Amino acid sequence: MTAPSTGRSTHLDRVDRLILAHLVDHGRSSLAELAEAVSVSASSAQRRLRRLETEGVIRGYRAVLDPEAIGRALVVHLSVVLVDHTADTVGRFERWIVDLDGLVSCHHVTGDVDYLLRIDVADVHALDVLLRRTLAQIPGVARFTTMVATSGLVDRFTSM
Known part of the structure; x- marks a missing residue:
């Protein structure tokens, strides 16, 4: 993040x-x-x-990997709503999420949801495991909505 x-x-x-x-x-x-x-x-x-x-404008260099080649072809976007916004709940959620396998990005956002995540997984079965055995078990999560990408038009880290 x-x-x-x-x-x-x-x-x-x-x-x-x-x-x-x-x-x-x-x-x-x-x-x-x-x-x-x-x-x-x-x-x-x-x-x-x-x-x-x-000056930190360039923070590093990365390899851009082919998701299919590394077994993570299914791109999933999740919106997450927490039960409350106390420091304890937010801290607990963030500690759980930063080490989540397949996590590409996590942003704390304004609006109707609290966090937007991008997680790349192998397939629908891996997504089911992620949702049922991981995300549903994180303390403080009220609900989450899953959106599976069906295609990708642009996928950049950042652009000028």
Whole structure:
């Protein structure tokens, strides 16, 4: 889960944004490829990249895995409503959920539900096990709604 924003704002100019946009889709680009893609020298691209990393704009690099290849082809979105919003209930739920097998993302949200989760599982049987033996057993959960993705149009970590 992403840490809450600290309210800090880093100045990003047009070239910084081009670098970030390129890295979102081409994270393994060489420095030369990155520089060429954003039309700056390799040394300028390197300085900017180091600054973006140091300032925490770029928090890391990841491999994007094929869900079918790793046995997690069923994408499930869950909305979760807690019985109350006390620190104890919220803390207990968050401690349970962060180590949940297959959890891709978990967001505390406003509105009619408290949390939105994305969990990737192998199949409908694995989903049934997840719902009956795991989520239904978490103390403080009033109800949850399951939505199974039937296709994926866009699936990015973030975009510029």
